[in-house]
Amino acid sequence: MAGSTARSSTRRGSTARGRTGRTGTPRSRTGRGAGAVAALACAALLLAACGSTGSPGAAASGGGPAKKDGKVGVILPLLTSPFWQSYNDYVPKMAKSGGVDALKTVNSNSDPAQQITDMNNQLNQGVAGIVVAPLDSAAIAAGLQQAERKNVPVVAVDVAPEKGKVAMVVRADNVAYGEKACDYLGQKVKKGKVVQIMGDLASVNGRDRSTAFRDCARKKYPDLKVLEIPAKWESDTAAAKLDTLLGAHPDIKGIYLQAGxxxxxxxxQTLKSKKLLFPAGDERHIAIISNDGIPQEFDAIRRGDIDATVSQPADAYAKYGMYYIKAAMAGKTFEPGPTDHDSTIVKTPSGNLEDQLPAPLVTKENVDDPKLWGNTIK
Structure with a gap:
C-alpha cells in the first residue's frame, strides 16, 4: 500500500499525482522517508554494506547461487484488515497445495521500516525465497537490494516496487479498480457530488485507484463533482474526514471506498450517525462501491447498505505468490503475455514483470456466486 512519477504497475504510463493532488512527483516516502527506512535497513543488517539501490537488472553478488528449494518467508503488511486476514489464512493452504515450505507469516504492522527489518531477519535465517506485500513501493527497495545480494528471489504481492528486482509482481490492475468504480457510480448517480475515500498516496495502489477514478469521471461523467478524502488506509481518519465532509456537503450522491x-x-457507521444510511432502492440512498471482496462487503450488498465491490483476489494472491516464488527458486522465468489462468503478464516501467489477476465486479446480481473467494471462507 507506496510512490514515483509513473504508475509503476499498469499498462498505462502517465504522471502520478502526489499527496497534494497536483501533477508531478508525489510527496511520498520516496524522499526522506525512504532514506530513513534505508538507513534503518543498514543498521539492521550489519553483515552487508548498504549502498544505493541497484537497477532491476543489476547482477547479484556475494550470495552464491540461488537455492532450488528451501524455506520461504512470507511477510504481511498488516493484519487489521479482513482482506489481509483472509490472505493470511490462504497462505499456508496455498503453500501446502503448491509444494512450498513456507514459514509462519510475519506481520509488519503497517510499518515500512519494520518490513525491511522483517526481510533482513528472514534473509539472515537463510530463507530460499521471500513473498512480501510491500507497505511502501519506494522504501521496499532497501529490502530487495539485500535479497538480491544474497541471490534470494522475491515475489511482491499486491504492491509493485518502484525500484529493485523481483521475480514477479502478483497484483490486480488497480487502474481498472478506479475505472470500474467510476463507471459504476457514473451510471448510477449520473449527476451530483461523489466522494472517493482514498488510500495512502505513498502507495502505488492508492495513487492508481485515485487517479483512475478522477480521470474517468472528468472524461466520461462531467456532471459528477468528485470530492476526495485522503485517508491513508486508516479507518479512524476516514470516519473523521467523512463526518466533516458530510457536514459541509450533505447532498453527497455516491461514495467510492478504495479499501472495504x-x-x-x-x-x-458515519452515515448512520448522520441519518444518511438508507437501503438501495430508497430515493435517499447514497450509492456506494467498494474494493476488496471481503464477506462483510457481500453482506452489506445483500442488506442494501452498499451497491457493489470490486473483488480483489486474496486467494489468487496467495496461490500465485507461492507459484511464482517456487518457479523463481527453480530458475524459471516468464515473458509478458496471457497466462493459463485468465490474467496477463505485463512489463512495468521498473523492468519487473507483473501478473495482473482478474478482479470481478460484484453486485446484488452475482453476490451469491460460490466461485467468489468472499463466499468460500467462514
Missing part, C-alpha cells in the same frame, strides 16, 4: 477492509465499517 478498512473503510466499510466506519463509512456505514
Amino acid at each position: 477492509g478498512v473503510y466499510l465499517a466506519p463509512t456505514l
